Amino acid sequence: MRRAEILAIGSELLLGGRLDTNSLFLTDELAALGIEVRWKTIVGDDEADIMDAIRVAGRRAGLVVMTGGLGPTGDDLTREAVARVTGRPLRRHADTVKGMMQRLAARGRTPTAAQMKQALIPTGAAVLDNPVGSAPGFCLSWKTCQLIALPGVPAEAKAMFTKEATRFVAEPLQTRAQARIERRLLHTFGIVEADLDARVGPLAQSRRGVRLGLLASPLGVTVSLTVCGGSSEMAALEQAARAVREELGGLVYAEGTETMEDVVGRALTTRRMTLAVAESCTGGLIGHRLTQVPGSSNYLDRVLVCYSNAAKMELLDVPKMILARHGAVSPEVAAAMAKGVRERSRADVGLSVTGIAGPGGGTAQKPVGLVYVGFDARGAGLLAKEFRFHGPRDTIKLRASQAALNLLRQWLPLAQIHKT
Amino acid sequence: MRRAEILAIGSELLLGGRLDTNSLFLTDELAALGIEVRWKTIVGDDEADIMDAIRVAGRRAGLVVMTGGLGPTGDDLTREAVARVTGRPLRRHADTVKGMMQRLAARGRTPTAAQMKQALIPTGAAVLDNPVGSAPGFCLSWKTCQLIALPGVPAEAKAMFTKEATRFVAEPLQTRAQARIERRLLHTFGIVEADLDARVGPLAQSRRGVRLGLLASPLGVTVSLTVCGGSSEMAALEQAARAVREELGGLVYAEGTETMEDVVGRALTTRRMTLAVAESCTGGLIGHRLTQVPGSSNYLDRVLVCYSNAAKMELLDVPKMILARHGAVSPEVAAAMAKGVRERSRADVGLSVTGIAGPGGGTAQKPVGLVYVGFDARGAGLLAKEFRFHGPRDTIKLRASQAALNLLRQWLPLAQIHKT
Numbered sequence: 001m002r003r004a005e006i007l008a009i010g011s012e013l014l015l016g017g018r019l020d021t022n023s024l025f026l027t028d029e030l031a032a033l034g035i036e037v038r039w040k041t042i043v044g045d046d047e048a049d050i051m052d053a054i055r056v057a058g059r060r061a062g063l064v065v066m067t068g069g070l071g072p073t074g075d076d077l078t079r080e081a082v083a084r085v086t087g088r089p090l091r092r093h094a095d096t097v098k099g100m101m102q103r104l105a106a107r108g109r110t111p112t113a114a115q116m117k118q119a120l121i122p123t124g125a126a127v128l129d130n131p132v133g134s135a136p137g138f139c140l141s142w143k144t145c146q147l148i149a150l151p152g153v154p155a156e157a158k159a160m161f162t163k164e165a166t167r168f169v170a171e172p173l174q175t176r177a178q179a180r181i182e183r184r185l186l187h188t189f190g191i192v193e194a195d196l197d198a199r200v201g202p203l204a205q206s207r208r209g210v211r212l213g214l215l216a217s218p219l220g221v222t223v224s225l226t227v228c229g230g231s232s233e234m235a236a237l238e239q240a241a242r243a244v245r246e247e248l249g250g251l252v253y254a255e256g257t258e259t260m261e262d263v264v265g266r267a268l269t270t271r272r273m274t275l276a277v278a279e280s281c282t283g284g285l286i287g288h289r290l291t292q293v294p295g296s297s298n299y300l301d302r303v304l305v306c307y308s309n310a311a312k313m314e315l316l317d318v319p320k321m322i323l324a325r326h327g328a329v330s331p332e333v334a335a336a337m338a339k340g341v342r343e344r345s346r347a348d349v350g351l352s353v354t355g356i357a358g359p360g361g362g363t364a365q366k367p368v369g370l371v372y373v374g375f376d377a378r379g380a381g382l383l384a385k386e387f388r389f390h391g392p393r394d395t396i397k398l399r400a401s402q403a404a405l406n407l408l409r410q411w412l413p414l415a416q417i418h419k420t
Numbered sequence: 421m422r423r424a425e426i427l428a429i430g431s432e433l434l435l436g437g438r439l440d441t442n443s444l445f446l447t448d449e450l451a452a453l454g455i456e457v458r459w460k461t462i463v464g465d466d467e468a469d470i471m472d473a474i475r476v477a478g479r480r481a482g483l484v485v486m487t488g489g490l491g492p493t494g495d496d497l498t499r500e501a502v503a504r505v506t507g508r509p510l511r512r513h514a515d516t517v518k519g520m521m522q523r524l525a526a527r528g529r530t531p532t533a534a535q536m537k538q539a540l541i542p543t544g545a546a547v548l549d550n551p552v553g554s555a556p557g558f559c560l561s562w563k564t565c566q567l568i569a570l571p572g573v574p575a576e577a578k579a580m581f582t583k584e585a586t587r588f589v590a591e592p593l594q595t596r597a598q599a600r601i602e603r604r605l606l607h608t609f610g611i612v613e614a615d616l617d618a619r620v621g622p623l624a625q626s627r628r629g630v631r632l633g634l635l636a637s638p639l640g641v642t643v644s645l646t647v648c649g650g651s652s653e654m655a656a657l658e659q660a661a662r663a664v665r666e667e668l669g670g671l672v673y674a675e676g677t678e679t680m681e682d683v684v685g686r687a688l689t690t691r692r693m694t695l696a697v698a699e700s701c702t703g704g705l706i707g708h709r710l711t712q713v714p715g716s717s718n719y720l721d722r723v724l725v726c727y728s729n730a731a732k733m734e735l736l737d738v739p740k741m742i743l744a745r746h747g748a749v750s751p752e753v754a755a756a757m758a759k760g761v762r763e764r765s766r767a768d769v770g771l772s773v774t775g776i777a778g779p780g781g782g783t784a785q786k787p788v789g790l791v792y793v794g795f796d797a798r799g800a801g802l803l804a805k806e807f808r809f810h811g812p813r814d815t816i817k818l819r820a821s822q823a824a825l826n827l828l829r830q831w832l833p834l835a836q837i838h839k840t
Contacts, residue, residue: 011631011633012633012635012644013460014447014457014458014459014460015447015603015633015644015646019439019440019441019443019444020439021439023439024439027434027435037434038434038463038464038466038469039434039461039462039463039469039473040433040434040460040461040462041459041460041461041462042459042460042461043458043459044458046458049458049459052480053459056476060472183435211431213431213432213435215432224432224435226435277725279704279707281711282708282711283707283708283710283711283712283716283720283723284699284704284705284706284707284708284709284710284711284723284725285704285707285708285711286704287699287703287704287705287707287708287725288702288703288704288705288707288708288817289704290703290704291701291702291703291704291705291725291727291777291817292703292813292814292817294778294779294780294813295780296703297727297728300703300725300727301727301728301731302724302725302726302727302728302731302735303703303704303723303724303725304722304723304724304725304735305697305704305707305711305720305722305723305724305725306722307711307717307720307721307722308717308721308722311721311722311765315722315724315735345731357711358714359714360714360715393712393714394712397708397711397712
C-alpha cells in the first residue's frame, strides 16, 4: 500500500477562518487508487517553510500531493520551493505560454509578467493541464517519491487531479500487487454513539481487517467501515456492512454520499406524492435542505415559515383555542400546523416543526431544545412526536430539521398513495 | 514572535468526511497571545507516525499543541508517543485517579482498566484539568519547545485550552518584548477578487508590516489585514483598515465575526421594522440564515417558499397575467412577490427571490444562475434587480441568498419608518 501526504500551501489556511477542503476529495480519490493518506500538512506562503515541508513529506511518503501557491502573485511560491528542494531549475514551458497567449488574445490582451510566471515549470516535470483556470500544475519524480503540484482553488484542483494527475499516480501502481482501500459509510439517526459502539463494535471487529469508526455530528452518527487489501478484505467489508445493516435496521437512513434529503426526495418521487412544510423554529432550514436536491420542485409544493401565532392562525389555520390552551410549542400545535399546511396546499403530505431553538425563550416546563414534529397524510392520520435536543441554536436547528426529515422518511410508508 | 505547530491526531481526520476544526479556535487563541501558527499537521492513530510528527514539530516550532488521542481506547496513543519521544515514562497521576473514582462512585461505578489509562501522564508534565470530559491533558517542556496535549473533542479541547493551557503558554511570553498578532477582516459583496486586489492592494502595502489577504467564497470576498508586532504595527493596521473602508464604502457589509444576517437584523431592529420574505429558488435558505440570529423572531414575520406558479398566485397574489407574460423568473414576478408577501403579512418590508438554481431548468434566454431579487417598502417603492451567478446548485443558492440580503441592507435606508 502506497502512503501519501497532502501538503496544503497558503497562509489563509493557517488563519482562523478557513480550512483546507481540497484534502477531502483528494483522500477519496487516492483511496480509490489504493493509496492511503497518512499525513496532511498545512504551511503558509513562506518559501523556507514550504521547502522544509516538502523535505519532511518526501522522506516519509511515497506520494506528495501539494495544493496551492501556483498563482501569479508574489505570495505564490510553490514552484520556486519545489525547484530549490529538488534541484530542478524552473524553465518556461513553451506550450503553456502558447495556450496562455491564445486565451488572452481572444480577449484582446497579452500576458503580464506575473501571468507569465505561471508558465514556469521545474525541469523534467510533466505539465498537468488546467481545464478550469489558467495556472497549470506539474508532476515530477524526486528520490523515492512522486511530487504533484495542483492549484489551491478547489474546482481547479479537483478537475486537474481527476483528469490529469490520476494518470501519473496510477501508473506505478500497476506493477504492484492489487490492493486498494474501500470504505462503507452508514448514516444513522436516533441512536447515541455509545449505544452504537456497543451494538456494532463486535460485528465489525470479528471481520478480518475491517476498521470501525464512528463519526458523530448534529445530523447523527455515521458508522465507517474501512478495509485495505484485496478480494478477501473486500468480502469481509461487505459482510461487516451487511451485519451492521441487519443489526441497525431502520436506524440507518442512508449510505455513502447520500443525504437525508436525497432519501426523502426519492421516497416522495417513488410514491408520486407532494409535500408541504410548515416550519417554526427551524426557520427555513428544512426547505433549504429539501431544495438542495435537484428536481425537488417536482415534489415540494411549498414551505411556510410561521414564527408568530398570528402567522400560524392566518396561514395554517391553527385554531386560536389550541394555541391559547397548549402554547405554540406543543404536540397539538405541531399536529395542527401539519394538517393546516396540507389542507391549504392540497399536498399529499404535511410536515411541521415547532420548538425552542434558544438561546432565549426557554422555561422550566418548556426548555430550550424542546421540539415537536407533526405529520399529516391520508391513511397515516395526524401524528406528532416530541424531541429534546441540547446545544447552541444552530445545532438545535440542525437536529430538529434532521428529526423532522427522518420522521417523514419513517412515516411516509404509512400514507396511502392516492394518485393514479 | 513565537512559532507554533498544531498537531491533530486521529485517523478519522485523514478519512474523506471529516476536517480538523480544533485548529480554528486554537489559531485565534494563540494569535491573541502573540503566537503565530506556522504549521498544521494531521496524523492517524499510529504510534510511529505520531512520534515522527512530534519530532518534526519539536524541531521547527517553539510550541506544539496536540489534539486527540487521549481517550480510553487502544487507538488513543498520544500519551505513549509523547512518553517515548521525550523519554519521560508514563506515571499514574494520583489526583486524576482520585477525581475519576469520585465521579464514577457518584454513579455507583469503579473505573475500568481502560479508563484508568487516562490517568497516565508523562513524568514531569503538568496536568491540565478537563472541565468538560474525563480525559485530562498535559503540558511539558522538551528541548527548546513546549508540548501541550488536549483531547480531540472540540468542546473539551476548547474549555481546557482556555481555562488551563493559556496559563502555561502565556508565562514564558512575559519575559519577551510585547508583540502580538492582530487581524482585521472586512467582508465585501459585489466586487470580484481581481478588482478588489487592484483597489486595496496599494493601500495595504503602503503601511508598514501590514499583510493583505483576499479570501473568496460564495458569500463574497473577505479582505484580511494582519500585523504582528507592537503599538506602531497596531496603528498601521488601524490606518490600513480605515483606508480600505474609505476606498470600498458600501461594498463592505460587515467586519470581523459579523455575518450579513447579523447586519440586516440589526438594521431592522434599529428601525423597528418587520420583514416578510418570499423565496423561490433559494428554497428557505434566506429564512434559515435570518433565523440563525437569536431574537430574529422580533423582526422576521414570515417566510414563504413558493416554487410553483399556483403557490405564487395563491399565497403571494402574483397576477396570473404577469406570470404568463414574463415567466416566473422575471423582474416583474420578483417585484410582485415582494409586494404580495408584504401586503398579505402587513410587514413593513417585503423581500423576494426568484431564479434558476439548476442544474436543470435553464434556457438560452434564461440560463441557470439567472436570479431576480425584489423589494417592497413604503417610501422606497417597488424595486427589482437582476443577477447572473455561476456554479453548482448550492453555490447559486448561497449567492442568491447573499445578494438578496445585501440588497435588503442597501435598500432599507430608503424605506420610511412609520412606527411610533
